Amino acid sequence: MLPSDTSTDCLTLMELQPIVSGGIGNCASASNAACVESITLIKPDKSEVVARPIQKFPKAQQEFPGTIDSNGRGFAPGLASWLWKIEGDGGGAENDYLVGGVVISTAKPAGAGWGDPELVQFFFELTPIFRESSALLKQPTMKIQRSPINGSSEVFPENSASGCLANDEGVCLHRRAFPADARYKVVLQIPRNITGWLNGRLDAPIVNSTAINGAFDRITIEAGASENIFAGKWIKKSELPRLTFPTDQSGRPYEQIFSGKGGMMVEDPGRDGALDAYTVWAPYLGDYAFAINQTWTVSNALISNPAERRCPSRGVVGVVATNASAYSATAPVYNSDTGTLDYKVAAPHYGPYIDGKSEKVNSGTYGLSMAASQVKCLYGMLKIKLNQSNSSASATNASEKPATQSAQGASKAAPKLSISCVKGKTVKKVSGTAPRCPAGFKKR
Numbered sequence: 001m002l003p004s005d006t007s008t009d010c011l012t013l014m015e016l017q018p019i020v021s022g023g024i025g026n027c028a029s030a031s032n033a034a035c036v037e038s039i040t041l042i043k044p045d046k047s048e049v050v051a052r053p054i055q056k057f058p059k060a061q062q063e064f065p066g067t068i069d070s071n072g073r074g075f076a077p078g079l080a081s082w083l084w085k086i087e088g089d090g091g092g093a094e095n096d097y098l099v100g101g102v103v104i105s106t107a108k109p110a111g112a113g114w115g116d117p118e119l120v121q122f123f124f125e126l127t128p129i130f131r132e133s134s135a136l137l138k139q140p141t142m143k144i145q146r147s148p149i150n151g152s153s154e155v156f157p158e159n160s161a162s163g164c165l166a167n168d169e170g171v172c173l174h175r176r177a178f179p180a181d182a183r184y185k186v187v188l189q190i191p192r193n194i195t196g197w198l199n200g201r202l203d204a205p206i207v208n209s210t211a212i213n214g215a216f217d218r219i220t221i222e223a224g225a226s227e228n229i230f231a232g233k234w235i236k237k238s239e240l241p242r243l244t245f246p247t248d249q250s251g252r253p254y255e256q257i258f259s260g261k262g263g264m265m266v267e268d269p270g271r272d273g274a275l276d277a278y279t280v281w282a283p284y285l286g287d288y289a290f291a292i293n294q295t296w297t298v299s300n301a302l303i304s305n306p307a308e309r310r311c312p313s314r315g316v317v318g319v320v321a322t323n324a325s326a327y328s329a330t331a332p333v334y335n336s337d338t339g340t341l342d343y344k345v346a347a348p349h350y351g352p353y354i355d356g357k358s359e360k361v362n363s364g365t366y367g368l369s370m371a372a373s374q375v376k377c378l379y380g381m382l383k384i385k386l387n388q389s390n391s392s393a394s395a396t397n398a399s400e401k402p403a404t405q406s407a408q409g410a411s412k413a414a415p416k417l418s419i420s421c422v423k424g425k426t427v428k429k430v431s432g433t434a435p436r437c438p439a440g441f442k443k444r
Contacts, residue, residue, distance in 0.1 A: 024101035025079030033077045034103045037187040044181040056080040058168040070214040072192040075105035075117045090179035094130040119194045123299040132172040139169040178225040185222040199270045199329040200298035201226040202321035209315035225294045229347045231325035232290030249273030270329030278326040278346045288353035301329040311377035321367035334379045420444040
């Protein structure tokens with residue numbers, strides 16, 4: 001049981017929210033579940049290698065059953081991730097991948113109890129790995145304990161090694177690089193009520209879906225791995241003022257930092273409010289990325305373009321894929337004046353600041369693919385032409401002609417921000433990529 005508001009000593013039913021985190025396992029061992037049907041490596045020469053599942057990881061992880069009904073409602077089983085082998089993937093002696101994810105369900109208060117559980121989100125990741133052995137590593141477990149803050153029951157992991165992507169008895173898994181120019185075709189079975197719009201770290205994705213039954217959709221995703229540009233920085237608390245966010249959605253994830261209950265926060269780049277939050281944090285994060293790695297991830301969008309409400313559709317209706325630190329996760333807005341699709345992305349201009357410098361200019365990617373029926377409903381068009389244009393940073397608008405493929409290669413524009421500084425009755429406006437008030441002035 002996780003609280004939605006921890007600011008009071010006595011929590012009512014309305015202030016609590018049950019959350020069930022299921023897993024994405026292997027369909028060969030669990031059919032009525034969110035799971036992976038198959039994985040295929042597509043090499044640069046177009047030859048294909050079919051992966052095979054090896055084992056659960058951790059091997060002895062306990063699992064629990066789910067209750068997904070014929071209409072796709074309920075909560076997903078708690079399944080373990082799996083190791084899959086792709087022979088000859090170009091990674092040397094190690095050819096294995098850690099494959100898995102989470103499926104989250106929740107429920108709303110109903111009378112004196114809770115309503116039926118609802119599936120709300122899934123996240124999936126495919127990661128090439130190599131192993132490190134150590135007799136010091138133990139099998140990870142989970143424990144339930146009472147929160148000292150509000151008394152709610154919370155689940156915490158035990159025996160997780162911080163330097164590992166994942167660990168088990170005697171073994172630590174680390175990320176390794178993806179094979180150059182490789183693409184992967186992954187077939188997933190996902191509860192139908194959490195498909196719709198997808199987003200992720202994918203290069204030039206091709207996505208389609210078909211109905212399996214009333215409960216599940218089969219989603220096929222073909223894509224390469226994509227850069228994941230982290231915007232972040234370690235900041236002394238004494239140097240950080242209490243920031244003001246334009247909306248509740250943009251500021252709520254950071255409440256624990258400013259209340260002293262937490263020291264760091266990892267943002268979901270496509271959530272509602274992420275772009276607004278980036279704009280607020282940008283002057284303190286600067287123009288250099290905190291880190292950049294390659295990933296292959298996909299999840300469902302938790303927000304929607306208001307225009308989509310008139311276009312109901314089952315299954316995957318579209319996918320947005322970008323390497324930006326924050327972005328709009330759903331359908332771009334059609335601008336009738338310019339004939340373009342307008343979208344927003346944000347990221348630092350440069351790569352990580354290493355050894356006192358960074359010469360790498362981040363190159364932006366933005367991929368958009370939509371079902372033909374959704375294109376017709378949203379934009380009143382039957383055909384879409386591919387036409388690339390610049391991606392942008394600092395949450396400024398960018399546009400491209402209607403497209404179902406990718407726009408790539410545009411450098412991330414350096415942030416241009418403005419702040420007002422005050423000293424007595426004197427007010428100065430300061431603009432730049434990371435504006436700061438002059439000596440003696442304070443930010444208004």
